[in-house]
Amino acid sequence: MLGNENSKSQVLVDMAEKKTRYEKLVHVYHSELYRFAYWLCRDPNIAEDLVQETFLRAWRSLDSLLDQKAAKPWLLTILRRENARRFERKQFDYSDVENDTLVDEKSVTLDDEMEQTVIQRQIAKLPDEYREPLLLQVVMGCSGEEIAEILDLNKNTVMTRLYRARNQLKEALSRDDEQLKGASN
Amino acid sequence: MDDLEFRRRISAQPNSTDRELVEFAEQHSERQEFINDMQAFDLELANALDVPVPAGLAERILANTAAHAQNESVTTEQLNQAPADTSVQTPPQRTDNVVEASTRFKRARLPLAMAASVLVAVGAFLFSSEQNVAYAAGEHALAHVYYEINSLQKTEAISLATVNEKFAVLGGHLDELPGKVTYLMFCDFKGQKGLHLVFESDYGPMTVFIVPSKQQSFGIGDDDFQDDRFEGHINRGADADTILVASLGAPLENYNDRINGAIRWLN
Known part of the structure; x- marks a missing residue:
């Protein structure tokens, strides 16, 4: 009976440790993951659902995360899988990029705001294969190796896609600029 | 090349x-x-990618997990209970089915109810603390440093102008920093967006968190904290809490004064 008590208290200790680890993961990564999810689906509600589901799965299989340093790619892999499932379950209507409403609570000047919306629209227009590595790098701060691991690509391919993503964005933005100038003349 | x-x-x-x-x-x-x-x-x-994160998301995630964890534990108990239960069923020739059902009910119900209530209690204990900010502020700061421990190894300089560009989003301005800034991020501190930066000092890299104080993210706990590697100090201000984390033995107070003296709020 005493042994039983001991094993029970050990279960409680393990549980408390697991909970502490988990809480740290949530606190450290939820914002970045939300932003990444947002840019995958461009819908605040779906993004939150994705992050919720990701952390729930993370909780269930937390024991398989042996190295805390690997937490970020691990969470991202879960989130990407969840996002893919979303398409298996139901083909959501893509929200029209032009109609995207981004609520930005930050106080920025009108010029900044316009500039940002233009960039946001162009990022949303990038093909997935270019957008995703860029998001992983800029939003999640992943290294080339981490991106390669998460997307299951080799590192050279990742580098090429990152280069093309920025190149396409720059070109598109300078086209926008010219159009704006043309319109104001 | x-x-x-x-x-x-x-x-x-x-x-x-x-x-x-x-x-x-x-x-x-x-x-x-x-x-x-x-x-x-x-x-x-x-x-442009830095879209606002819904307030209270971390708390909702933890609450959601707690709810699922409880349900799943109870369900597992029920499943475990089921085969044991059928194995001790009395032979089918018994005719008094009503009595039988009620005894079975009593026998199975008691441990199940106990297991369920214990698990609910454990779950409530484990997760309720989150809502009450039971994490002492220092512990929270140290956890954050450890989670971004690689931030201490960066060497590339980030200009003060770049720092201020980000800091301006929070309504603040830094006149100077006591060393070269090597890491700069917006981070989430219990739902409150704050600035996380690292600068080089004579005593190794030091971490500074500047977190607007309106949500009291660092509301509870001692001002001074340490573990076997780092020590830190929380300066609770009217506009923001400034948390400095340095290697053990660094002259914390000196750096703390310099940093807090260099912060200005723009409103």
Whole structure:
């Protein structure tokens, strides 16, 4: 009976440790993951659902995360899988990029705001294969190796896609600029 | 390496510290300018991608997990209970089915109810603390440092102007920092967006968190904290809490005064 008590208290200790680890993961990564999810689906509600589901799965299989340093790619892999499932379950209507409403609570000047919306629209227009590595790098701060691991690509391919993503964005933005100038003349 | 390859590599990783790239850039001011342009563009991208995170998301995630964890534990108990239960069923020739059902009910119900209530209690204990900010502020700060421990190994300088560009989003301005800034991020501190930066000091890299105080993210716990590697101090201000975390033995107070003296709020 005493042994039983001991094993029970050990279960409680393990549980408390697991909970502490988990809480740290949530606190450290939820914002970045939300932003990444947002840019995958461009819908605040779906993004939150994705992050919720990701952390729930993370909780269930937390024991398989042996190295805390690997937490970020691990969470991202879960989130990407969840996002893919979303398409298996139901083909959501893509929200029209032009109609995207981004609520930005930050106080920025009108010029900044316009500039940002233009960039946001162009990022949303990038093909997935270019957008995703860029998001992983800029939003999640992943290294080339981490991106390669998460997307299951080799590192050279990742580098090429990152280069093309920025190149396409720059070109598109300078086209926008010219159009704006043309319109104001 | 030729210029084309240089441009491709910088475009792929504008913040690369690869020695080969750095040396190649040093040979020509145009190349250095290209790096600067791409880094500025990257900052624009980062700002554009920096969409607001819904308030209280972390708390909702933890509450959701707690709810599921409880349900799942109870369900597992029920499943475990089921086969044991059928194995001790009395032979079918018994005719008094009603009595039988009620005894079975009593026998199975008691341990199940106990197990369920214990698990609910454990779950409530484990997760309720989150709502009450039971994490002492210092512990929270240290956990954050450990989670971004790589931030202490960065060496590339970030200009004060870049720091202030981000800090302005929170309504603040830094006149100076006691050393070269090597890491700069917006981070989430219990639902409150704050600035996380690292600078180099004579006593190794030091971490500074500047977190607007309106949500009391660092509301509870001692002002001074330490573990076997770091020590830190929380300066609770009217506008923001400033948390400094340094290696054990660093003259914390001195740095603390310098940092807090350099912060200005713009409203």
